[in-house]
Amino acid sequence: MDYALATLWHDRQRYLPGVLAVAFSAVLISLQCGLLLGLFSITSIPVDHTRADIWIGSPQVLSVDLGRPIPLRFVSRVAGIDHVEVTEQYMQMFGSWTKPGGGSDLCIIIGSNLDDGNLGSVDELTPELRRDLTEPFSIVVDEAELDRLGVTGIGDTAEINKQRVRIVGLVHGLKSLAGPYVFCNLNTAKALLRGLNPPDHTTYLLVKADSPQGANEVVRELRERYPDMSVFTSEEFSIRSRLHWLTKTKAGIALGYAALLGLLVGMVVTSQTLYAATVASAREYAILLALGIPRWRVSWTVLMQSFWVGMAGTVLAYPSVLLLARGADHLGAKVLLPTWLLAAAAVVTMTMAVFSGMLALRSVRQIEPVNLLR
């Protein structure tokens, strides 16, 4: 067995704080980033839960919820292009929700085509819900938003932009960040947004292409020809929406700082653990130095120990991360943990552990074999 690993196992109680510190850092980084991803994935729900290949909106639109009205006549720009199969209107704008009991809040009105095979209604709207939504001024909201909207359930009424609406159904898993999503048909949306959305305007045009390559070609062609509108594939628009919120809100910075703090705490504890362990073995190392064994071998051992501390901490962290993510999900906070995130967190924490080992190397520099003779 490797000597560094043998020492680590033998003195596991001594190294435990370091291992736990690394695990703590790995858990914190993974969960913070997972929460961040989960949080900002909410902003791209309208893109991710629908079936359009291409989104066309106002110029330089930063995020799906920040679209400005565009003229409906843009449909004709799209219709004649190769690879385009279907084009559809889609409305999404902020509205003012007045609770039945008084008070108001922001909401996001989403109006889309509700026919079978449409592009713009979220997957969570079942055929029954879509049928119910054909009735004017009927809406569907997420069950988790009822409190925020000041209503109790199906059948309740409230006002959006001073117009009465009635809840005809509930969905799950579509809780929003800025304001609750309110799903309705296109005509209802237009009526609710009268004054904000000029006549013959829409927020987005959704396009279905014949193939993914076809979609790319359509996007390229429309971008070249029409600089007065934004054109994105749905993947691009999803990422753009998330990145906008990530960079423009302080939430990202706050979570980033918390993760950084976790790293620092992990580094200090790990470094101190390794330092103390090396100092405790100073006499044994001093013998080796007296025997002419180069100092770098001892330093290398400390670095190997930091590597194994990092490995142990990372391995310990993952079950905890998955468990905590499940717990967070249970509490209604979405945590996304894609493989690349877990791998990146492992790389960052391993780097931190080895860096801690480098900081602990000052203990090796203090070892002097001649001190054994005093």
Place this chain on the structure above:
Amino acid sequence: MQPELPSLKGVALAKGFGEGEIRTTALKDVSLELYRGQLALLMGPSGSGKSTLLAILSGLLAPDSGQVLTITDDGKYQDVWSMTPKQREKYRLNECGFIFQGYNLFPALTARQQLEIVLRWGNGATYREARKRSEEMLSLLGLGAKMHLKPAQLSGGEKQRVAIGRALIKNPRFCFADEPTSALDWHHGEQVIELLRAAAHERGATILVVSHDARILNYVDTSFHMEDGRLLENAEPSAKPTPVSAGMWRSA
């Protein structure tokens, strides 16, 4: 049976510690000669400078003045303290073994690993070679059945034997031992001294032992006495060594 030329010479060595008024002199004009195949004892009261002399002779502590001359293969002498630090490290690696007070064994490693680590880290030996040589050495030391045990599972005498094995595993020309028996009862202390004497006689090593234990005098080939940083008149060994545990190291 001393060879004609000393294998290690200390010439006019002086060493002081501290500055100004608090400066103390540890060594004053000390010269001595050590020979191949010889077990030498350096005695003296605490603070007499014997550990300082050992540190200087072994290349661990630089003297203020004087030379430590080690014989080369062609019979010439080289000053250990004129070497670069790198050369001195290499000199210690190739020529010197150490046994210090206490055992200073890695608690996590088995007796065999304590020896292997020296060969693997110091001499770049392969795992297989280091293991083989370590096993041979521990067998010679009577620890064949205990080489898989960690220090906590060994007695004091056994631990010191592992430390001796670690010092001698490289087959060094010189071995420096600082109070190697101080932590042991006399029975085990005697065993350790016999082992060191056998190592000197049978392996041709030059072994210098620092001790305040007068009982060791009966086992050594020569002895030096220090007081206040000075070497007293070179004393003849009080008893001629009789071969003990003959052939102990022959097969190593």
